[in-house]
Amino acid sequence: xxxxxxxxxxxxxxxxxxxxxxxxxxxxxxxxxxxxxxxxxxxxxxxxxxxxxxxxxxxxxxxxxxxxxxxxxxxxxxxxxxxxxxxxxxxxxxxxxxxxxxxxxxxxxxxxxxxxxxxxxxxxxxxxxxxxxxxxxxxxxxxxxxxxxxxxxxxxxxxxxxxxxxxxxxxxxxxxxxxxxxxxxxxxxxxxxxxxxxxxx
Numbered sequence: 001x002x003x004x005x006x007x008x009x010x011x012x013x014x015x016x017x018x019x020x021x022x023x024x025x026x027x028x029x030x031x032x033x034x035x036x037x038x039x040x041x042x043x044x045x046x047x048x049x050x051x052x053x054x055x056x057x058x059x060x061x062x063x064x065x066x067x068x069x070x071x072x073x074x075x076x077x078x079x080x081x082x083x084x085x086x087x088x089x090x091x092x093x094x095x096x097x098x099x100x101x102x103x104x105x106x107x108x109x110x111x112x113x114x115x116x117x118x119x120x121x122x123x124x125x126x127x128x129x130x131x132x133x134x135x136x137x138x139x140x141x142x143x144x145x146x147x148x149x150x151x152x153x154x155x156x157x158x159x160x161x162x163x164x165x166x167x168x169x170x171x172x173x174x175x176x177x178x179x180x181x182x183x184x185x186x187x188x189x190x191x192x193x194x195x196x197x198x199x200x201x
Contacts, residue, residue, distance in 0.1 A: 042161060043100035045152050049165070050091045052148045054105040055115045056141050057084040062109065062125050068134045073182050077138065080175050087168050094161065119144050132183070139179045146172045 060081035063069065069077065092102055106112035113124045116137075121144060123137030149169035156162050 040155060042158055043098040045155060046091055046095050046098060047100055047103050049148055049152060051103050052145045053084060053088050053091060055112060056145050057088055058106040058112050059125060059138060059141055060084055063134045063138065068128060068131050070131055073131060073135060076178060076182060083171055090164060135179060135182055142172055142176045142179060146176060
């Protein structure tokens, strides 16, 4: 059998392994070895994912609406903003089926900055001094979002949720790589410094 050719196909294969009790679930058990875990419902996990996605979408919209970005970054990041809108929509479609209520998105920069601090992101939307600050903040937040999906894949049991999470995680990982290229054009070692896709947990 020919191995998967793309990062998304590889992650989808990993999702299938997770359903059978191998792959990412086993990796997650190893990561959590010795830790006390509290059972979590699919609804609670979806809400966690939606919260980080809504923060990321707000951040993209705020930065794209500013005058900070250079034209090339504006073009690239506009596409990523559109992807985030699709991610939010897909998660919102699943949440009511799990009996959950939609979480609220940030409504202003101060609120978004509090959420960024809570997530351990160094940058603040209200303190951006130029294009590099803006792009670095989005890169850091993309890594947090990727990490949220990595953790989710160690916990989810529903095959529909697992498949959606792997597809979105693949998209976020692609964002990470291309934002890294914006920052470190031509320097692959710095643009994509990690061999494994785990994000920041």
